[in-house]
Amino acid sequence: MKALEERRKDLLARFPVWKKMTLYQGLASKAAEGPERVFLLEEGREFTYGEVLGEADRISAALWSMGLTKGGCVAVALSNRIEFVTVTFALAKAGAVKVPVNRNASLRELEYILEQTGARFLITERPVEAEDKSACPGLCHIICLDGTAGADGRYLSWEEFLEKGKAPVMEMPWPDADSISDIIYTSGSTGRPKGVMLSHDMLWRSAFASCVNRGYETGRRIYVPLPLFHVYGYVEGLLAAILVGGSILITRGKFDVKKALDAMERCGANDILSVPSIMMKLLQYPELGQYPLKELHAVYCSASICPRWVWKAIRERLRVQEVITGYGMTEVCGASMQTDPDDDDEVLAGRVGKILYGGPAGDERLNGNIIEYKVIDENGEELPLGGCGQLLCRGPIVTRGYYRDGEATALAVDQEGWLKTGDVGYFDEKGYLKFLGRCNDMYKINGENVSPQYLDKIISKCEHVVTVETVGVPDEKLGYIGAAFVDADNPDQETKESIVDYCKANLAPYQVPRYFFFTDSCTWPHTTTGKVQKFKLREIARKRMEEEDGQV
Structure with missing residues (x-):
């Protein structure tokens, strides 16, 4: 090396x-250099650059034959799998716009995204449930990778969809890289x-x-x-x-x-x-x-x-x-x-x-x-x-x-x-x-600025702390009060007291969180990229504080 x-x-x-x-041109150029070079490994299977490019061509042809137009939006609700990759470059070839959606998104969230983008296509791996049949009325085509597609004419299985890529289609317009x-x-x-x-x-x-x-x-x-x-x-x-x-x-x-x-x-x-x-x-x-x-x-x-x-x-x-x-x-x-x-x-x-x-x-x-x-x-x-x-x-x-x-x-x-x-x-x-957090994560206690990012950095140095997230919760008297969610290595009473004492010794009095909630970090609300959702954590803190003293 x-x-x-x-x-x-x-x-x-x-x-x-x-x-x-374009994204497609980038893939095509590397496929031309080495079509047999391995590009993707999934569940023990290998896919070469040439194979991924070929499948992207087939998918783009199928979408084009079904009426996809340049600039059209296609919602893609897939997890990490080969089809997500091939669909990505197929849409790039067709000059369409990919709208990636969390495959676990609620129906309401999905409808919101589909309505705002005007997407006429949805490619999903989640089986279409009977109660979803009337949802998303603006969609013309719903392509399902897993499960049965159903009798509604809008729904196609993946195999049925790929068959449409075999029919001759008009030449697609080449999109602009910008x-x-x-x-x-x-x-x-x-x-x-x-x-x-x-x-x-x-x-x-x-x-x-x-x-x-x-x-x-x-x-x-x-x-x-x-x-x-x-x-x-x-x-x-x-x-x-x-x-x-x-x-x-x-x-x-x-x-x-x-x-x-x-x-x-x-x-x-x-x-x-x-x-x-x-x-x-x-x-x-x-x-x-x-x-x-x-x-x-x-x-x-x-x-x-x-x-x-x-x-x-x-x-x-x-x-x-x-x-x-x-x-x-x-x-x-x-x-x-x-x-x-x-x-x-x-x-x-x-x-x-x-x-x-x-x-x-x-x-x-x-x-x-x-x-x-x-x-x-x-x-x-x-x-x-x-x-x-x-x-x-x-x-x-x-x-x-x-x-x-x-x-x-x-x-x-x-x-x-x-x-x-x-x-x-x-x-x-x-x-x-030096990143100090989101503007709306910062809070003031009696006029003193408090950075949750700074508190987390100091508290995490305690030998018993695995990870920590601090939030500010509104308070009538002080403006805000701090609440620390702590994942400790051994959350017994002695360890909890040790962590609180550590905070008192290493933070200014106004910086020490009023409340400490000792929980497994796996239970904290996260986005799909692993970020803790602070606004949800604040709501959890508020409810916990109400349960503990009824003052918030």
């Missing part, structure tokens, strides 16, 4: 000039979801910048236990792998540690994309030492607060040295900042990264970076380096806005193109971001 800087130079040399391309390829609805960690519009070119630029920072070698094999219907696994796993002729490993169903380790060992995984909750399960697995994982040399753990002990454990238990974390959001195609693979655990525990360099994929006006940030105060004035406030960003990977939601777009994006992230933090003298 070459050193990090050598790998970066090799990658940049292969892309001296940035050429815009056209919208995906409308990805935000995870709902802060409330009502909005449809984020992302283009082919934006996604490729973002993926390439991640490849550069992490020094992707040709043929990198990446394990992606994250849902591909969100940008993290989609961009930094699936699309990034294509850029280097690599492959991704996916496993179906709920994350299972043994199943994941067996698959990684079998395929010789080089890299893991994860969230803290998944990484902790891997590291705490009793039989982990029985898996050599000799090809593994990189780990990316991000999307939510990571307990400090995890970074050291990754290096010791997985024997990996290139470990990073990052910061981003759907609106910027995934990560906009990452730490360097050479950074030590102190950096990983205290910072979320620096702005990604994209080289040819970046903006010349930004010295090759793919995005720029500024920090503003409560009055909208830009703060100097080190100033703490709300983060704003703009650049070639930043969304144009929210689909058919002019009001939300106007509130988020100003006339100069600056997107309000809703996040709070500051940049240090080395350009690294």
